[in-house]
Amino acid sequence: MVKEILVxxxxxxxxxxxxxxxxxxxxxFERDDEQRIVGNIYKGRVAxxxxxxxxxxVDVGLDKNVFLHxxxxxxxxxxxxxxxxxxIQEVVQPGQKIMIQITKEPLGTKGARATCDLNLPGRYLVLxxxxxxxxxxxxxxxxxxxNRLKKIAHELKPDDKGVIVRTAAANKSRSELKHDLNxxxxxxxxxxxxxxxxxxxxxxxxxxNLVNKLVRDKFTNKVDRMSIDDKEEYEDIKELLSFISPHxxxxxxxxxxxxxxxxxxxxxxxxxxxxxxxxxxxxxxxIVFDPTEALTAIDINTGKYVGSTNLADTVLKTNIEAAExxxxxxxxRDLGGIIIIDFIDMDNREDQNQVLSVLEAELKKDKTKTxxxxxxxxxxxxxxxxxxxxxxxxxLQTSCPYCEGRGRxxxxxxxxxxxxxxxxxxxxxxxxxxxxxxxxxRVASRLIGLGGNNLKELEEELHRxxxxxxxxxLHIEEIEIVDISSKEKIAELASPVxxxxxxxxxxxxxxxxxxxxxxxxxxxxxxxxxxxxxLVGETVKVEITDVYRTYAKGEVIRAIWT
Numbered sequence: 001m002v003k004e005i006l007v008x009x010x011x012x013x014x015x016x017x018x019x020x021x022x023x024x025x026x027x028x029f030e031r032d033d034e035q036r037i038v039g040n041i042y043k044g045r046v047a048x049x050x051x052x053x054x055x056x057x058v059d060v061g062l063d064k065n066v067f068l069h070x071x072x073x074x075x076x077x078x079x080x081x082x083x084x085x086x087x088i089q090e091v092v093q094p095g096q097k098i099m100i101q102i103t104k105e106p107l108g109t110k111g112a113r114a115t116c117d118l119n120l121p122g123r124y125l126v127l128x129x130x131x132x133x134x135x136x137x138x139x140x141x142x143x144x145x146x147n148r149l150k151k152i153a154h155e156l157k158p159d160d161k162g163v164i165v166r167t168a169a170a171n172k173s174r175s176e177l178k179h180d181l182n183x184x185x186x187x188x189x190x191x192x193x194x195x196x197x198x199x200x201x202x203x204x205x206x207x208x209n210l211v212n213k214l215v216r217d218k219f220t221n222k223v224d225r226m227s228i229d230d231k232e233e234y235e236d237i238k239e240l241l242s243f244i245s246p247h248x249x250x251x252x253x254x255x256x257x258x259x260x261x262x263x264x265x266x267x268x269x270x271x272x273x274x275x276x277x278x279x280x281x282x283x284x285x286x287i288v289f290d291p292t293e294a295l296t297a298i299d300i301n302t303g304k305y306v307g308s309t310n311l312a313d314t315v316l317k318t319n320i321e322a323a324e325x326x327x328x329x330x331x332x333r334d335l336g337g338i339i340i341i342d343f344i345d346m347d348n349r350e351d352q353n354q355v356l357s358v359l360e361a362e363l364k365k366d367k368t369k370t371x372x373x374x375x376x377x378x379x380x381x382x383x384x385x386x387x388x389x390x391x392x393x394x395x396l397q398t399s400c401p402y403c404e405g406r407g408r409x410x411x412x413x414x415x416x417x418x419x420x421x422x423x424x425x426x427x428x429x430x431x432x433x434x435x436x437x438x439x440x441x442r443v444a445s446r447l448i449g450l451g452g453n454n455l456k457e458l459e460e461e462l463h464r465x466x467x468x469x470x471x472x473x474l475h476i477e478e479i480e481i482v483d484i485s486s487k488e489k490i491a492e493l494a495s496p497v498x499x500x501x502x503x504x505x506x507x508x509x510x511x512x513x514x515x516x517x518x519x520x521x522x523x524x525x526x527x528x529x530x531x532x533x534x535l536v537g538e539t540v541k542v543e544i545t546d547v548y549r550t551y552a553k554g555e556v557i558r559a560i561w562t
Contacts, residue, residue, distance in 0.1 A: 009230035024270040030210035039207030061201035064111035072115035075130035105389040123244040124169035127184040128162035285318040295338035327362030336387025416446035434465035434490035436482040441470030467494035526551035
């Protein structure tokens with residue numbers, strides 16, 4: 001598998017894409033005004049202690065106080081006093097100064113989450129400041145190598161601290177691991193110094209920026225190439241690698257083509273696809289992703305795929321391909337929390353187990369902790385994935401200001417009926433003879449009806465003259481009463497043209513019932529262009545010959561261009 005890292009630097013936003021065999025596998029974003037804080041260490045002041053939640057809120061100088069659960073604060077009482085039965089009041093007190101590290105980004109209305117168990121990650125090791133423990137990454141599977149690394153870690157680490165050996169440490173020498181540990185110990189001493197010489201709240205250690213963090217954590221021997229489109233960042237990365245992994249410097253290149261790097265590698269389109277609700281499978285089936293506040297629901301359908309043998313084989317093939325794609329999409333979209341997957345129903349237990357095995361195997365490739373809880377009685381797969389930050393959709397999108405995130409708006413018929421009720425209410429309280437109503441064109445068509453029949457019936461009911469104007473500028477749910485006055489005044493306001501006027505228009509489409517005529521619009525007002533059907537897409541000069549309530553007629557004087 002060919003693995004590449006692409007870095008796109010913009011003054012306002014940094015983006016990093018990880019490609020596997022030229023296909024987008026991971027995408028990361030960082031904006032100057034929204035830099036991530038996970039990994040940062042602060043000197044904080046305990047603001048509130050909440051016994052009912054067994055937690056405290058700590059002021060570290062951010063917009064919102066950070067959340068500290070009692071289970072993340074035991075190190076504050078010392079190893080001899082640590083007890084899982086301790087209450088939050090026995091661990092921290094309001095006003096107390098503590099050193100705290102962010103473990104989870106703020107999400108929505110929730111503030112960040114933090115711990116007092118401080119970790120400093122390096123290239124090969126993670127230094128744990130509060131526990132005497134040695135661990136080895138589960139991704140290092142060779143027992144001989146695991147034992148070698150564990151032995152070295154025990155020999156190198158200080159007695160009062162712990163070390164986790166990272167995946168990148170596999171097959172590295174003792175001297176390389178010692179160099180990494182010494183760097184982390186110096187960093188810890190520096191952080192401690194800042195803590196004792198700062199006033200709370202204060203940032204005392206800032207984790208690396210997005211690019212440097214990914215160089216540290218993702219740029220391993222398995223990566224074939226890293227391309228950066230910014231010379232200054234390119235030089236910084238080369239310098240960083242000279243300290244942590246000099247042998248990888250040759251894999252870094254400066255991208256200098258005139259075409260933007262994400263355009264050249266077709267990443268922009270791939271990002272857009274991560275925001276789409278529906279994902280097509282090669283077999284013709286498709287997956288639908290529906291994230292909600294509580295959970296993410298994923299549904300699989302056979303779609304165009306009908307198979308070549310029997311229904312059970314068709315379902316199995318679709319579900320297996322879906323399982324592989326779902327695992328990829330979960331990682332790419334960075335979905336977290338509770339995830340429910342509704343695979344196509346399978347009666348055969350062996351088929352169910354086969355699909356679950358494929359899903360589990362694919363999810364193991366994801367470093368983020370994922371737990372599959374199995375099948376429910378309804379045949380739904382329940383799983384959870386650790387949510388540490390906003391997913392791609394949450395980062396790039398915001399709730400629709402019109403539907404408020406529901407994903408639905410009122411239908412044209414519903415809005416038209418609302419407009420009619422509004423007119424009834426208005427004319428029940430006033431004696432004016434005419435009204436000009438402005439709505440979205442799709443709503444206007446419902447109000448007017450075929451041949452103006454709906455509008456005629458409404459006028460007969462209300463005994464008023466009703467003029468309807470369509471405007472693309474209005475939201476579909478918006479209803480605007482422009483004016484209520486005499487028929488003459490409203491008629492003048494309603495029509496954007498008058499008989500004898502010469503105007504330039506583009507013919508948009510043919511007339512629905514009379515294909516010889518063409519249709520143009522001015523602010524939603526229809527212009528029926530006599531015998532202009534063959535000029536669709538062209539700009540013409542038209543003389544208005546007739547003006548009616550909801551439309552006008554005109555004749556082509558000449559074409560402007562073709």
